[in-house]
Amino acid sequence: MTDYTVAELENIANKLRLHVVEMTYAARSGHPGGSLSAADMIAALYFKFMRHDPKNPDWDGRDRFVLSKGHVAPVLYAALAESGYFPVDDLLSLRQVGSKLQGHPVRGKVPGVEMSTGSLGQGLSMACGIALAGKMDGKDYKTICMLGDGELQEGQNWEAAMFAHQAGLTNLIAIVDRNRLQITGDTEGAVGLEPLPEKWKSFGWNAIIIDGHNMRQILEALDKAANAKARPTVIIMKTVKGKGVSFMENNAGFHGKACNDEEQARAVAELKAVIQ
């Protein structure tokens, strides 16, 4: 991949954000909030950290990414399109009949999408399987799985976490988008997750806590996780749901709702103002 600077990666993240609001506005539906909180990490993964070849999506040596929080498909599709997996113009077909860009990612429909997700709590198990296959076959690819924080209320995650430690999946990196909001509101008011790093550690994982909107911290954490020797690693990134659009920030109302006309004009203006 091109060796982007931190500033360039930040700019790409904002471009992805603009795509997210435009895609969800065009679809009149979708999940902008969690897409915006994940955008910096997604930019770091697809434009810096991950080994992949958009012209050859099935390349055997690629790193594998599983989006367990499948509802933030828009930010993944935006990254895939901007990377060159498919034309950027296709993005506006999100959630339309006949489109490859389904509301939640589907393996086999979209080049670059590894697994079908959307029902929460399943991606980490799938990622364990991919990482395990890599170990069995002596391949050196990494498997990266992005999880929502509310999603961790699904018990299957913890089955997978136990398994990953048991199987010695040091080639597996989990990323938790800790934006603290689920549909109901504050995760701690629904069914609390804290102390979250301690939970992961007690399941046999390394836990790295970062500011998920600080590109330097993101890159450092990924580098550290990639070099883990003894245990799988989770990066818990503290984020702001709706990051980058003032009225969406920390607003659970934009979990699964697109902008209206007036909001859209404001969102686009705010994002365009920061994009170089």
Next chain:
Amino acid sequence: MTGEKLAQRNYYGKALAELAKEDPNVVVMDADLAGSTKTSDFQKACPERFVEVGIAESNMIGIAAGLAASGKTVFASTFGVFATGRCWEQIRLAVAYPKLNVKIVATHCGISVGEDGASHQALEDVAIMRALPNMVVVAPADAYEAYAATKELARYNGPVYMRMGRADFPTILSEDVEFHIGKATVLREGKDVTIVGCGQMVSSCIEAAEQLKAEGIEAEIINMSTIKPLDTETLAKSVAKTGCCVTAEEHSIIGGLGSAVAEALCDGNWVPLERVGTKDTFGESGKPDKLMVKYGLTTADIVTAAKKAIGRK
């Protein structure tokens, strides 16, 4: 030898142990029941491609999907109730939707599980697995067919659910029986009634045909070892001749083989149909043979159903 009492799961284990040597892509998984499902035979032959997930069926399915997406042919086994019901939605999203190469192979299906009782007796598994797009559903008639089917599943690229029983029961097919997905076999020809069976009930169907013969009734017996896709051609040909049909399965009459046959008859030429199976009920603890009597799953029940079907012509 045909007629010998053998457990299907032992032949599943035998086939897996051979696959360990024949196919380097095969990975076998279990959820703490390897000794019962006989995946332990594969584990012994090839520990490096055996995956123990602990008591975590949902996780097993997700891992199976990830392995299959990475080029593996995955067999994931546990008891029927847990292999299907516990993780149905995981199977739906992770395996069936992307059409991944995962074989969910369950043992301990049906009421003949016996003493463990209703919690462990899968009587709805075919119904819920049949409803999934892309899913093939197989129920071999005896240990020899279970062996042949296991080998065939390894060759087929896509999701399959295969159900087997727990108990030893008489083999009815030859040791070198062939199995092809979607292909039923006519085991005995007759002109008066078609009896379609799957799994352990096929041997009872054959016994029923003998008893009916003594009363001058000629029954045609079909081993419908693939429930989905159903061999509608063999079924249609048979009922066109006999004019009535009976299904027999160790499963609820809701959603299983009986329903699949009813659907096929609705789509084609309808004939009177009687379904032998559990009647919208859970099972209970008890000796398998006593349970088969209490829940209407015996040779005598098939004979009665056949006469009823003929009476409705």
